[in-house]
Amino acid sequence: MRHSLPLAPQFYVTAPQSCPYLPGRMERKLFTSLQGDEAQLLNDSLSKQGFRRSQNVLYRPSCAECSACLSARIRVADFKPSRTQRRVLKRNAHLSRRANAPWATEDQYALFRRYLDSRHADGGMADMDIFEFAAMIEETPIRSRVVEYAATDANDGSSDLAAVCLTDVLDDGLSMVYSFFDPDLAGDSLGTFAILDHVEIAREAGLPYVYLGYWVPGSPKMGYKAKFDALEVYADRRWQTLTSPEAFSAKTQPLSTDPIAEQVARIDLPDTMNGRD
Template identity: 50%
Template sequence: MTDQAFRFPRFFVTAPAPCPYLPGRTERKVFAELKGHDAGEMNEALGRIGFRRSQNVVYRPNCDFCQACVSLRVLAQRFRPSRSQQRLARRNADLEIHACEPWSTDEQWQLLRRYLAHRHPNGGMASMDSGDFADMVEQSPVDTVVVEYREPSVDGRPGKLVGACLTDKLSDGLSMIYSFYDTGPEARAGLGSYIILDHITRAGAAGLPHVYLGYWIEGCDRMNYKTRYQPAEILLSGQWQPMAPPVPEASAERLAHQGGG
C-alpha cells in the first residue's frame, strides 16, 4: 500500500438494512478494507474519527437522516470507580486474567454460543458457526489480543472460562471489539461490567488515555451501560467532547418531585 492509498483508502457503502437498535429505521455503513504494512496506522487514524474494526474491515454508520450512533471513549487516566463499581471489582478480584494471542479455541466458542443464545438469540451473530468465530478472532491485521477471565485454577489446572474480550491495542488506548461472558443461572453477576472495568484499569496502568467502547445511542436502553464509566468523551461533528454524566436515579427522582426538567 502506498502512502497515497493510506491517505485515501477506498470506501464502500452497504445497502440499507433494518436498524438493530431503533425500530422503524434503516441503517447503512461506510467501510474500507484494512491491509498492507500500515493497516495499524490506518485503523488508528480512522478509529479516532468514529470507525470500528471487524476482522480486516473498518466501518462507521452512514445512515440517511439519522446520526444517533455516537462514538464513546472512557478517559482511563481520570476514571474513578463508583462505590458499586468498587464492590464489583472486589467480588471478582479472584478471577485469573490473561491476554492471549488471537487464536480461537473451542472453549471460547462454546462460551460465545451460550452468551448469544441467552442475550442475543435473534441478533445478527446468532447464525455464526465455529468457522465464523475463528475468522472474527484471527483475521486481524492489527495488534489484537483475547483477554480471558477464568475462575481460580485448581491443582495447576486452569479454571473455567467465564468471560473473554477481543481487544485491539492502540497507541492511545484499548478498543474493546467484542466481549462475551457466562450468563447462566450460576454465573457471576456483573461480569460484562467487570470486563469493562478491568480494561479501564489496564489502560490506566499502562499510561494509555482511552478505552474505546464503540457506539452509544441516547435513549437506547441497550446502550445505557456505557454511560456508567465516567469521565467519558463522545464524538460530535468530528470533535471529541466531554460527555455529560448520567443523572443518578435517586437524583432524577428528587428533581421530578421538585419540578426539575
C-alpha cells in the same frame, strides 16, 4: 527499481437495513478495508474519528436520517469507579486475567454460543459457526489480543472461562472490539468488570483511552456505557465529555447526516496515505 506509494483507502456505503439498536429505523455504514503495511496506522487514525474495526474492515454509522450512534471512550487518567462498580470489582476479584495472541479456541466458542443463545438468539451473529467465530478472532491485520477471564479451582487447578474480550491495541488506547461472558454469571456484571479491568490495563500501559464502541441514546442495549465516569463521545467531528446523557438526542433528523462525498472528504488520513512526507 520501481517504487509505489501507498494508495488512499477507498470508502463505500452499505445498503440500508434494519437498525439493531432503535426500532423502526434503518442503518447503513460507511466502511473501508483494512489491509497492507499501513493497516495499523489507518486503524489508529480512524478510531480517533469514530470508526470501529470488524475483522479487516473499518466502519462507522452513516445513516440517512439518524445520527444517534456515538463512538464512546473512557479517559483513563480521570476515571473513578462508582460505588456500584467498586462492588463489581470486588465480586470478580477471584477471576484471573490471561491476555493471549488472537487465536480462537473451542472453549471460547462454547462460551460464545451459550452467550448468544441466552442473550442474542435473534441477533446478526446467531448463526455464526466455529469457523466464522475463528475468523472474527483471528482475521486481524493489526495488533490485537484475546483477553480471557477465568475462575481457577483451588483443588485441581482447573479453570472455568467466565468472560472473553477481543481487544485492539491502538497508539492511544485499547479498543474493546467484542466481549462475551457466561450467561449463568449475569448477576456478576462481567461486561462491566471487563471494561473496568481494561481501564486498569490501559493505566498500567500508559495508554490514555479505552474505546467502548458505540453509545446509542435511547437504546437499552447501549445505556450501560453512559454509567462510566470520564466518558467522551465523538460528535460534530470532535470528542466531547458526556456530562449529561440527556443532552444527546436519538431523534431522527433528515438533514443530520452530510452527503457521503462530504463525509469522506473530511476524514483525516495518515500523512503517508495522503502522499505527504
